[in-house]
Amino acid sequence: MSRPRKDPRAERQARAVPGQRPRYDLARRPETPGGRPRHDPRVEIARARVPGGARLRLDRTQHAGSSPSVAIGAMSATPPASTTLLAAPTPRVVAEPAFLVFAVADAPDGRLTGHDRQVLGGARLLADADGGAVVLLAPPLVDDAGAAGADRLLALPSLGYAPETLAAALLAEIAARAPRHILFPESPDGGDLARRVAVSLGEPLFADVEQLSARTAIRPTGGRRREQAGAPPRLMTLGEGRVAPHLGDPHEARTIDPCEPTETTPGILRAEAVPADPATVSLADARFVVSAGNGITDFTSFKHLAAALGATPGASRVVCDAGLMPRAAQVGASGTVLDADCYFALGIAGAPQHLQGIAGCEHVVAVNTDLHAAMVERAELSIIADAQAVMPALLRLLAEGGA
Amino acid sequence: MKITVLLSPGLHPLSGKPVLPRLEAQAIALGKSLGGVLSGLAAASCPDGVADALGHGLAQLDLIATTEGEDPMPLLAAALAEDGPKLVLAGRRSQGGEESGLVPYALAKALGLGVVADAVAIEPGTEPGTLSILQALPKGARRRVVARLPMVVTVHPAAPPALPYAYGAARRGTLRARRVQAAPGAPDAAPGLFEERAYRKRPKLMRGAGTGGSAAERLRAATEAGGAGGRVLTDLSPEQAARTILDHLAGLGILR
Numbered sequence: 001m002s003r004p005r006k007d008p009r010a011e012r013q014a015r016a017v018p019g020q021r022p023r024y025d026l027a028r029r030p031e032t033p034g035g036r037p038r039h040d041p042r043v044e045i046a047r048a049r050v051p052g053g054a055r056l057r058l059d060r061t062q063h064a065g066s067s068p069s070v071a072i073g074a075m076s077a078t079p080p081a082s083t084t085l086l087a088a089p090t091p092r093v094v095a096e097p098a099f100l101v102f103a104v105a106d107a108p109d110g111r112l113t114g115h116d117r118q119v120l121g122g123a124r125l126l127a128d129a130d131g132g133a134v135v136l137l138a139p140p141l142v143d144d145a146g147a148a149g150a151d152r153l154l155a156l157p158s159l160g161y162a163p164e165t166l167a168a169a170l171l172a173e174i175a176a177r178a179p180r181h182i183l184f185p186e187s188p189d190g191g192d193l194a195r196r197v198a199v200s201l202g203e204p205l206f207a208d209v210e211q212l213s214a215r216t217a218i219r220p221t222g223g224r225r226r227e228q229a230g231a232p233p234r235l236m237t238l239g240e241g242r243v244a245p246h247l248g249d250p251h252e253a254r255t256i257d258p259c260e261p262t263e264t265t266p267g268i269l270r271a272e273a274v275p276a277d278p279a280t281v282s283l284a285d286a287r288f289v290v291s292a293g294n295g296i297t298d299f300t301s302f303k304h305l306a307a308a309l310g311a312t313p314g315a316s317r318v319v320c321d322a323g324l325m326p327r328a329a330q331v332g333a334s335g336t337v338l339d340a341d342c343y344f345a346l347g348i349a350g351a352p353q354h355l356q357g358i359a360g361c362e363h364v365v366a367v368n369t370d371l372h373a374a375m376v377e378r379a380e381l382s383i384i385a386d387a388q389a390v391m392p393a394l395l396r397l398l399a400e401g402g403a
Numbered sequence: 404m405k406i407t408v409l410l411s412p413g414l415h416p417l418s419g420k421p422v423l424p425r426l427e428a429q430a431i432a433l434g435k436s437l438g439g440v441l442s443g444l445a446a447a448s449c450p451d452g453v454a455d456a457l458g459h460g461l462a463q464l465d466l467i468a469t470t471e472g473e474d475p476m477p478l479l480a481a482a483l484a485e486d487g488p489k490l491v492l493a494g495r496r497s498q499g500g501e502e503s504g505l506v507p508y509a510l511a512k513a514l515g516l517g518v519v520a521d522a523v524a525i526e527p528g529t530e531p532g533t534l535s536i537l538q539a540l541p542k543g544a545r546r547r548v549v550a551r552l553p554m555v556v557t558v559h560p561a562a563p564p565a566l567p568y569a570y571g572a573a574r575r576g577t578l579r580a581r582r583v584q585a586a587p588g589a590p591d592a593a594p595g596l597f598e599e600r601a602y603r604k605r606p607k608l609m610r611g612a613g614t615g616g617s618a619a620e621r622l623r624a625a626t627e628a629g630g631a632g633g634r635v636l637t638d639l640s641p642e643q644a645a646r647t648i649l650d651h652l653a654g655l656g657i658l659r
Contacts (some may be wrong), residue, residue, distance in 0.1 A: 052638055111656060118608075161546060164517070188540060192520045195508040207503040210605050220602055223414040223498050230597035241607035267517025268550045269533065276543035285543040288657050309658065339542075342657045344648075363655050365648060371637065380633035381651050383644045393645035401649075 050371070059371065091252045094151045097133030099180040101126045103150070104170065105138035106190050112143045114362075115185045115238075117245035122212045122238050123183050124149045124246045129214030132180065136253070137170065146253035149246030153253045157261075161271035163189070167196040169261040174201070176259045179234075186237040194237045206236045212243050278312045283329065283336040286312035288344070289361075291331055294318045295347015295369065295387045299325065302346070305391055308398040309344070316348050332357035347387035350375030404439035404552075407488040408461065409479065409507070411445060412452040413498040421452030426494035428459045428565030430558040434492050435460055435566070437525050444482055446475035450578060457576030458568040465581040474587075476506060480513040481585035490525075490534070491516070491555040511555040519550050521559040 017023040050057040103123035105116035112120075116138070123134040136150035139158035156169055170193070174182065184194035186208045198205035210227075211218040217232040278286060290306045291314035292299065306313040315325035317332055331338060333353040343361040348354065350366075350373055358364060358378075366379035367387040376382040383390065408431050413424030434441045443464035445453045448471050456464055467478045483491065491511075496504035511518045524537040528549050538546040539559040636647060652658045 050637070109656075161548065188521055191504070192518075195503075195505055196518070198505060199508045199512040205503050205505055207505075218605075221502050221599075222500065222602075223416070223419070223502075224602050225414075225419070226599055227602045228597040228599060233596075242605075244608060267554060268519065268548055271546055271548045273540075274537070274545040274547055276545070281543035287542045309652075342652065342655060344652075363657070365651060367644070367648070371635065376635060381648070382633065382635045383639060383648065384635065384637040385639060385641065385644050389641045390644045390648075393641035394648065397642075397645050397649055 057371070061372070061377070089249050091146050091250045093252045094127075094131070094133040097127075097151070098131040099127075099133075100152075100177055101132050101134050102174070102177075102179040102182040103134055103136050104182065104184045104190065104193065105136060106185060106187055107138040107141055107143075110140060110142040112138070112141065112145070112148055113185075113187075114245070115187055115190075115240045117148050118240065118243050119183050119185045119190075119238050120149045121245040122209075122243040123181070124248075125212060125214055125243065126181050126183075126232060127151075134251070135177070135179065135256070137173065144250070144253070146250040149248075149251055150253045151251045153255045154258055155255070156258070161273075162266060162268065163193055163196060164264050164266040164268060165261070166193060167200060168264045169258065170197050171200055172259045172261040181232060182235050184235075184237045186239045191237055194235065198235050201235070203235055204233065206233045208239045209236050210239055210242050212236075212238065278310050279307065281312055283312060283314055283331065284339060286314075286338070286340050288312065288342045289314045289331065289338055289340045290344040290346065291315060291348060292319055292325065292346050293348030293387075295367075296391075297388060298391065301391050301395065305395055305398075308395060311344065312340075314338075316354055317351070345375050345379070346391065348375050349373040350378060404437070404490060405486070405488040406434045406437065406439050406441050406490045406492065407483065407486060408434055408441065408443045408456070409445070409491060409493040409510075410443050410453050410456050410464070411475075411494070411497045412447050412449075421449075423452050423455040423459065424494050424498055425565065426558050426560060426562075427456065429560075429562045430492040430494060431456060431460050432564070432566050433522065433525055433558060433562055434490075436563070437490075437527075439489075442486075442488075444479065444486075446478045446482075454578055455568065455573070457578065458570065458573030460566040460569075460572065462576055464576065464578050466578060467581050467583060476509050476513070477585040477587065478583055479506070480510055481583040482581065483510065483514055485583065487553075489553045491553075493555060493557050495521075495557050495559075507555045507557050514553075517550055517554040518557075519548055519554060520557045522556045523559050523562045525556065 012024060015024045015026055015028055017025050045058065048058040048060055050059050101123045103120050105112055105119060107116055120134065120136060126132065127134045133151035134149060135152040135154055136145050137154045137156050140155050145153050154173065156166060159165060184190045194205060206217060206219055209217050209219050212232065215231065216229055217236060218227055218229045220227050276285070278288065283289065288311040290309055290311040292302050293316040296302055303313060313329055314331040315329045317330055317334065319325050320327050320330040330336065331354060333356045335357060337357050338361055340361050342363040343358045345364065345366045347368060349368065349370060355374060355378055364379040366375045366382045367385060367390050368376055368382065369384065369386055371384050408427065410427050411424065412421040415422045441461060443456050443461045445464065446467040446469050447453050448469055450466055453464070453466065465482065467482060469475055469478065493507045496502050497506060508518055519536050519538065521539045522536045523539045526535050528535045532552050533549055534552060536548045536550060536556060538548055539561045540546055639647065649658065
């Protein structure tokens with residue numbers, strides 16, 4: 001009996017139309033909230049209408065505000081307004097930490113990898129349980145370490161590839177600051193550094209942790225037939241994709257001064273990077289893939305473009321079926337599932353099977369004539385244009401830049 | 404040049420029977436390609452699996468008998484100190500035991516050698532007493548490292564394939580039982596600190612899937628294509644479009 005009683009007289013009075021004689025507008029919607037909103041097809045069509053162009057085009061993607069991100073004509077170099085309007089949250093400060101957790105990042109060319117961010121996420125788990133602070137040890141960074149969850153930032157020397165010097169610098173920091181935990185990524189360089197530090201400290205290494213919380217750490221042993229579980233030890237390496245990166249409020253990432261490392265005589269005299277040849281590397285290993293679909297007819301230009309961009313050429317199923325590209329270049333569920341950082345789709349609509357193949361790609365750029373293609377929906381930057389016309393322009397600009 | 408290949412009994416991935424790990428067979432091939440005197444060294448409780456190395460191109464193998472669960476590190480270090488090889492080749496990590504991958508590093512520390520990990524090719528350096536090692540990095544990249552001998556080098560799975568097993572070579576090769584005097588290894592720092600139990604497979608995080616919010620939100624983020632979509636630009640001239648794309652790629656650090 002908690003339903004409010006209706007008062008017919010008051011309801012009738014609320015619909016009264018002011019004037020000389022008593023008139024009531026009974027069709028008018030009551031002002032009270034509740035009730036399903038009425039559809040107004042004309043207003044909806046007006047909202048979905050894409051301005052410019054000769055023929056009527058409607059953007060019926062059901063995003064908030066219908067079409068805020070469609071910029072017409074003019075080049076909008078700024079990112080969508082929604083990200084700039086958000087006020088930056090004040091960073092969290094851990095002024096007096098109870099203990100320190102070291103997170104050592106690979107950060108090749110100053111950018112934190114996804115794995116590095118996961119290591120920081122793991123370090124945050126360990127630090128937040130007991131009021132500790134996370135110290136990020138990495139070569140000088142261009143990325144925002146605070147957003148990744150670091151309370152302190154300690155720059156390691158960046159001398160190219162010098163693991164022995166790096167290990168000596170780390171050992172000096174560990175001796176000076178006595179962290180409770182030291183977390184490394186189980187990556188080729190991170191795992192190598194962790195083992196160098198472990199044997200120098202003479203401490204056991206809890207390698208390739210698969211599950212980490214503030215109370216337990218678990219790692220496989222015995223050919224993945226057994227596992228070890230216990231309280232998180234001091235030295236750990238964290239497997240990839242095991243702990244979520246830090247997504248909460250940013251931390252202050254205050255820079256602290258490194259200690260003076262002890263002198264070492266490195267056995268490694270020099271090192272030079274030999275970048276992977278994008279033309280010969282397999283699609284599964286490629287870091288940047290440019291892919292052709294049904295919107296491409298000139299495959300000579302396409303191959304030149306892939307070479308000029310330094311990308312590995314790929315293709316959609318339609319193109320491979322037609323024999324225009326080799327089967328080994330097919331991207332998708334029945335071809336290769338990519339692990340690339342960036343995917344550049346030229347004239348590909350984006351069948352579900354194709355999108356499965358690029359599910360792991362971090363950045364997707366698309367050129368397509370169809371505004372409503374699934375690939376345009378997936379991409380972070382989409383150009384609605386004929387890919388066949390954009391290719392020569394790209395080649396021309398790349399040639400100018402290289403000259 | 405005197406080269407020693409460190410061998411260990413591996414586990415067959417399916418049956419769990421002792422086999423020679425693939426990486427160590429590849430290490431033998433890598434050592435043979437370098438030339439010099441090649442010999443094997445293993446510390447194991449029985450020669451099963453390890454003895455297969457003779458069939459993969461190794462002429463001589465020294466086997467140090469250990470008891471089950473004994474730390475092989477001091478024995479291997481003592482044997483290597485006696486032999487004094489210039490180059491020690493090893494796999495990444497043992498199989499079936501602790502599997503922390505520390506043995507090559509601990510040996511290098513004990514003998515005062517340098518370590519280079521993940522080699523796919525080794526050739527003599529231009530200066531005497533050095534080696535030029537091609538190291539495998541993720542995503543098909545490589546790194547050429549010049550390091551001073553003597554050193555320990557671990558082998559990467561992308562190294563050239565192992566020599567095929569030859570029955571005749573396996574019969575001709577010599578397997579020597581070896582005794583070394585070594586101080587017993589340091590006992591386990593804190594026995595019983597970790598619970599040992601059967602392995603449970605744990606799913607990895609899905610790349611690109613959201614990690615915050617409720618389960619329903621994460622499912623939607625994982626299954627829907629890209630969520631709200633990104634920047635969509637229409638009616639650009641090809642030049643403008645190309646400029647936009649190149650600027651975007653350069654901003655991501657993709658174009659060098």
